[in-house]
Amino acid sequence: METQTSARDSATTPRLHYLDWLRVLAIFLVFVFHAIHVFDFGGWQIKNAEQSELITIILTLLSLWGMPFFFLVAGAASWFALLKRTPRQYLSERFKRLAIPYVVGSLLFSPLQYYLWWKNQVFLGNAGLTFPEFMRIELPPSIRRGCVPRVSARADSAPGFTCGSSASCSCSPCSPCRSSAG
Numbered sequence: 001m002e003t004q005t006s007a008r009d010s011a012t013t014p015r016l017h018y019l020d021w022l023r024v025l026a027i028f029l030v031f032v033f034h035a036i037h038v039f040d041f042g043g044w045q046i047k048n049a050e051q052s053e054l055i056t057i058i059l060t061l062l063s064l065w066g067m068p069f070f071f072l073v074a075g076a077a078s079w080f081a082l083l084k085r086t087p088r089q090y091l092s093e094r095f096k097r098l099a100i101p102y103v104v105g106s107l108l109f110s111p112l113q114y115y116l117w118w119k120n121q122v123f124l125g126n127a128g129l130t131f132p133e134f135m136r137i138e139l140p141p142s143i144r145r146g147c148v149p150r151v152s153a154r155a156d157s158a159p160g161f162t163c164g165s166s167a168s169c170s171c172s173p174c175s176p177c178r179s180s181a182g
Contacts, residue, residue, distance in 0.1 A: 013083060022073045030070065033062050045117040049124065114138065 037044045040056040082090055118134040121127035127134060 013080065016080065019073065019076060019080070023077065026066075026070045026073050029062060029066055033059060033066060045113065046120040047124065 036055055037059065038046050038048045039050075039052050040059050041051050041053070042056065042059065078090075081093075085093070114135060115131065117138070118127065118129075118131050121134070129137070
């Protein structure tokens with residue numbers, strides 16, 4: 001019995017090392033962009049007491065070209081990855097490599113980020129609040145009320161929010177939660 005091989009199975013494209021180096025450069029620029037944000041004049045959670053106009057100009061230029069460059073490199077890498085994988089394999093691999101670390105990292109590091117933001121505000125003399133008071137003010141309104149974004153897989157379902165009580169609610173980030181039952 002003869003087996004058929006798909007074009008994906010027999011595709012033997014050589015590794016493009018320049019594309020790997022462009023990814024390294026993109027990640028490095030993202031790191032630099034976020035690391036030096038404390039020294040520019042723009043809005044950022046943690047700021048240094050002294051700020052630099054030169055760094056503000058550099059960050060402005062990076063912000064103009066950074067994300068388009070990142071998406072260009074990611075799109076090229078995805079194109080070549082899809083030549084060797086089925087769409088299902090590709091999505092499964094990307095979910096494992098991106099979504100799971102994102103969720104875990106967000107749960108682990110977001111509280112630390114808010115704490116450091118509060119400590120910086122206290123250090124700069126901008127906040128005389130306790131950490132719980134600061135969190136009540138700075139957390140997004142939907143999270144303060146216990147609403148979290150709800151994403152529906154159905155095309156006819158509108159996105160909304162789910163209340164902390166697990167009841168569906170028709171709230172938006174700016175309006176109070178109301179149960180859809182009543």
